[in-house]
Amino acid sequence: MSKSIYEPLTESSAVALAVRLGIFPEGTPLTCREIGDGNLNLVFRIVDQRTGKGIVIKQALPYAKVVGESWPLTLKRAIIESNALRTFASYVPQYVPTVYYSDESLAITVMEDLSHLQIARKGLIEGKTFPLLSEHIGEFIAKTLFYTSDFGMNQQQKKQLVQQFVNPELCKITEDLVFTDPFFDHETNNFEPELRHDVEALWNDETLHLETAKLKRKFLTEADALIHGDLHTGSIFASDTETKIIDPEFAFYGPFGFDIGQFFANLLLNALSRKEHEQAPILYHIEKTWDVFSTVFSRLWEQHNVEPYAKTNGWLQDILHTIFVDAVGFAGCEVIRRTIGLAHVADLDGISDKQRRLEAKRRALQLGRALILHRYSLRSAQHILATFAQTS
Ligand code: ADP
Ligand code: MG
Ligand code: MG
Ligand code: MG
Known part of the structure; x- marks a missing residue:
């Protein structure tokens, strides 16, 4: 042709x-x-x-x-x-x-054509739980990250792939809309006037700025693996038995923890939109995602690692710990930007009762900030859930 x-x-x-x-x-x-x-x-x-x-x-x-x-x-x-x-x-x-x-x-x-499935965000908002969602996403992330990283593929070929996936314009959208604008008084921000007091507190929070600056730098510089780059629940088709990931136009070589963090954040935003007694299946997904991710990643590491240092005591644990801490921080940035930045989520905006909606958004800002600031002391997915429970 x-x-x-x-x-x-x-x-x-x-x-x-x-x-x-x-x-x-x-x-x-x-x-x-x-x-x-x-x-x-x-x-x-x-x-x-x-x-x-x-x-x-x-x-x-x-x-x-x-x-x-x-x-x-x-x-x-x-x-x-x-x-x-x-x-x-x-x-x-x-x-x-x-x-x-x-x-x-x-x-x-x-x-x-995936029309037999439903966009996960829509289903979750309707109250569905998609019981296998976290198992599938955990496995998807573990395998794609491991096999496209310096641990799972030829390290010279990996450099070729890095070049194939150079994606500066789409990365810039994330650098601005996720990591920068929501933390400053920027014209792209979009929030209900009742939240101004809470938002200004974020803009004036020097400690928060320092920690988001570190997370942004990771996103700008770390080429660990081919990441999806936009793995929110609107990029996932699901049913009770199947899961399909779509829309990787933001894909590039980025930090290991980014996709996990975005997925965690969008689950947390959905949980915030639910009544307390309906949150458990969503919070379960956070624990299960990490459980499956770390199990599969560890198995691949033990069986297929190409890096001579693979068997060095403590190296896998150190990598997993860094991925977790980064994922928690990235999740915090995503929760905040989806609440006050340019692109919102229907999970929160769709809460029709104004007082409930504002309360959920205030909790989101508090949660996002806590995840960013306390990420080093959160040691497990249960600690994320405890942080979620502490916001009020
Ligand atoms: P965008 O990058 O514009 O967000 P998406 O890839 O997310 O585009 O697709 C937008 C919408 O189009 C999806 O939410 C879904 O409703 C529909 N869609 C996309 N890909 C498929 C597919 N393979 N099968 C069925 N519907 C799809
Ligand atoms: Mg879309
Ligand atoms: Mg999309
Ligand atoms: Mg897209």
């Missing part, structure tokens, strides 16, 4: 493309709908009306719509996303959609 020129797809040109790619035979009765919910990308679902079987085409837009305005955003993130999904699939095919095709100039990924 000749090199394609970028143009945003429409429902009809998406169908034509799927036929041209030979995904459906000519003459198949197809329906197509744009189902994307984001501000950055188009997502088309194309279904064969006779069999009900479909595919999804995700296409990056050259700009991001943000509060009515738009800023240019590289199309390269589409090929990063396709390549990350393929790399993850080589280790854990059961946890990602199959990629059928990608085209860098069209900025598209053609992939498995």
